[in-house]
Amino acid sequence: MLIRNAIPDDVPLIRALEQQTETAAHWSAREYDALFSPEAPARVALTAADEDDNSQLHGFIIARCGIDEWEIENVVVAEHQRRHGLGAALAGKLLEQARAGGVTSVLLEVRESNLAARRLYEKLGFSEIGRRRDYYREPPEDALILKISISVL
Numbered sequence: 001m002l003i004r005n006a007i008p009d010d011v012p013l014i015r016a017l018e019q020q021t022e023t024a025a026h027w028s029a030r031e032y033d034a035l036f037s038p039e040a041p042a043r044v045a046l047t048a049a050d051e052d053d054n055s056q057l058h059g060f061i062i063a064r065c066g067i068d069e070w071e072i073e074n075v076v077v078a079e080h081q082r083r084h085g086l087g088a089a090l091a092g093k094l095l096e097q098a099r100a101g102g103v104t105s106v107l108l109e110v111r112e113s114n115l116a117a118r119r120l121y122e123k124l125g126f127s128e129i130g131r132r133r134d135y136y137r138e139p140p141e142d143a144l145i146l147k148i149s150i151s152v153l
């Protein structure tokens, strides 16, 4: 398994994985295509793929990149690959890149009921810094805001 920067050819596989995943953040095709547009906000997208078969994507993570702070916008691991450390590997690699880029903190929003994602982030050292009431729709639910200071890594 190889964790690498996403390439434009990955977009259909990323979209397919996202669409199969109820708790993922759902984006339009245009938003995914904008990942590689120079005019779009800066983002990092990493994928977990088979080393010798680009047609198999097992997970991805996408973050929006500010100068001092990055925001994780989506992370998905294929259902059959979960609980093998892939989510932690993707998020860990993203945190490594953020630290290398001089970023001081990384944050994200997560559904309160999404215990798998919350445990993953807690394990990586994120802590809860706030809550957005009724932030999500279908079903309505609060978002927890989690943050990690890169200096504690």
Ligand SMILES: CC(C)(COP(=O)(O)OP(=O)(O)OC[C@H]1O[C@@H](n2cnc3c(N)ncnc32)[C@H](O)[C@@H]1OP(=O)(O)O)[C@@H](O)C(=O)NCCC(=O)NCCS
Pocket (backbone or CB within 6 Å): 021, 023, 024, 025, 074, 075, 076, 077, 078, 081, 082, 083, 084, 085, 086, 087, 088, 089, 109, 110, 111, 114, 115, 116, 117, 119, 120, 121, 123
């Ligand atoms: C959240 C998600 C990315 C985790 O990926 P993963 O590859 O299964 O995670 P890992 O195997 O790296 O797990 C790392 C740690 O997270 C926690 N964790 C992961 N899944 C968990 C679960 N179902 N229940 C409880 N804890 C869980 C554990 O602490 C785990 O460490 P451990 O296996 O040593 O106990 C995956 O469940 C997923 O794709 N979910 C659907 C998409 C989603 O909800 N994304 C988040 C949107 S904000």
